Amino acid sequence: MSTEKKTVFLSGATGFIAQHIVKQLLDSGKFKVIGSVRSEDKANSLAKNFNNNPDLSFVYVKDISDPVAFDEAFKEHGSKLDYVIHSASPFTFDITDIQKDLITPAKIGSAGIFKASVKYAPNLKHFVVTSSFAAIVNASKAADPNTVFDESSWNPSTLEEALQNEFNGYRYSKKIAEKTIWDLSKELKSKFNITAVNPVFVFGPQCFDSSATGNLNTSCEFINKLVHSKIGDDVSSSINGAAIDVRDVARAHIEPLLNSEKFNGQRLLLSDVRFGNQTLVDILNELPELEGKIAKGVPHSDENIAATKAKIVNDKTKELLGFKFISLEDSVQDTANQILRVQNVFKKILV
Template sequence: MSTEKQTVFLSGITGYIAQHITKDLLETGKFKIIGSIRSEEKAKALAANFNNNADLSFVYVKDVADPAAFDESFKEHGAKIDYVIHSASPFHFNVTDVNKDLIVPAEIGSAGIFKASVKYAPNLKHFVVTSSYAAVSDAASDLDSSKTFNEESWNTGSFEDAIKNPVDGYYYSKTVAEKTIWKLAKELDAKFGVTAVNPSFVFGPQCFDSAATGTLNTSCEFINGFVHSSPTDEVNGTIKGGFIDVRDVSKAHVAPLLNSSKFNGQRLIMSSARFGNQSLVDVLNEIPQLKGKIAVGTPHRDDNVASELAAVNNDKTKELLGFEFTSLKKTVTDTALQILKVEGKL
């Protein structure tokens, strides 16, 4: 039996989720990783965090929205690439032109790396794309308690509505990005397996303490904001949705690499349960270092938040993955404790 390590190409390796994927892959001892990164400076910093692991190397990709962004890297390394994880996927609403800044780059970026995979990686066994729950449901439908979404569901929002605001634009961009992958897999007759991982809001600690400072990634910033709130601050009741722990999301990306046939053609909805801002605050107020110092809101206002939102039936995902998703209490507590530790408040 061969013990030679297999090679994973991981796009956007500096990302919040991608760093956890890198950690999990390296810990298996089965993989070498080629990570796409924007600068040598970032590469050196990340390599140092991973103790300059010999199984971790980098290629420089300046702009993932360039149709040929990945061509040079795949021409050079394609023959030895066994797996691709495309996680380079910005999550933010800070845009001026929704179509130009969100939708077009999402489609071009996904098409570019998939086409490069087909063209230059003849030994590729599996392609995993970091998609989003935003590709499963649009924002308005997710607030409709009469609806149920599962792995077969797609966001049906229109382009006309999407370009009106960044939130709907983001949801639409994720849908376009994922649909592009599935479409190309058919059109190009891809000989490798394909899996989409569709996380809802992603909480949990940063892979390294050094990243748990300043403004965090969009989802964790909800928690960070409340950690630094005051007792008199209001708790916005409009933020509601599904959540998942980043460590569970990472495991979902690694699983298809270990069993391609099982996960081929599957979409994995990564959602542990529903939450609202109040439920985040309720958990945070159980932490001794925060109790009495942060926003309180209306305790337990979100205890029945799931009944106010669309139902999420991801039983198929849970059965495929075979592990229990992390609870809200643990993911919020772990996120907050890391922030407090870095700030010297523990």
């Protein structure tokens, strides 16, 4: 039995989910990782965090909106690639141009890396794309308890609807990015296997404490703001959804590499439980460091929130993965404890 390490190309290696994927790949001792980053500074910083692990190297891809952005990297490394994980795609609502900032990089980035994989990676066994629940959900029915979303569901929105606001734009961008992969696999008759990973809101600690400063990634910033709230602050009911931990999402990207045929053609809907802002506040107030120091809201008023929303059914995903998800309580508290730990370090430095 060969013990030679397999090589994984990971796009967007500095991302929140991507760093956890890198960590789990390296920790397994089974893989070498080539990560794409936008600059040498980002590569040096990430390499340092991973103690300059010899199994981690980088290539520079400055703009995934360029149709041939990945070609040079794949010309150089394609022949030795066993797997590709495409995690580079924008997740932000702080934009000025929906088409330019969200839709174009999502679609062209997916097409570019997939075409490069077909053309320059003859030994590729599996391609995993980081998609999103946004590619699954029908936003107009998200609050309908009679609606069910599962692994076969697709966001039905149009480009015209996407351009109306950044939230529609984001959901459409994730749909078009994933759909581009599936469509190209048929058009180009790709020979490698494919899996999409579709997470809901992703919570959990940053891979490294050095990333837990200032504003965090979009999902974890919900928690960060509550950690820094004050007694008496309102707890907005506008934030609600379904949650999953980043460490489970990372693992879901790696399982297909370990059992390619089993996961071929599958969409993995990564979701554990429903939550509202009040749910997060209730969990945070269980921490001794925060109890009585942050917003309280109306405790437990979100307990029946799942009954007011569409159902998310992902039994197929859970059966395929075969592991128990990290609880929302552990995910939120691990996130908060990291924020507090980093905050306390900075306080000591300032003193």
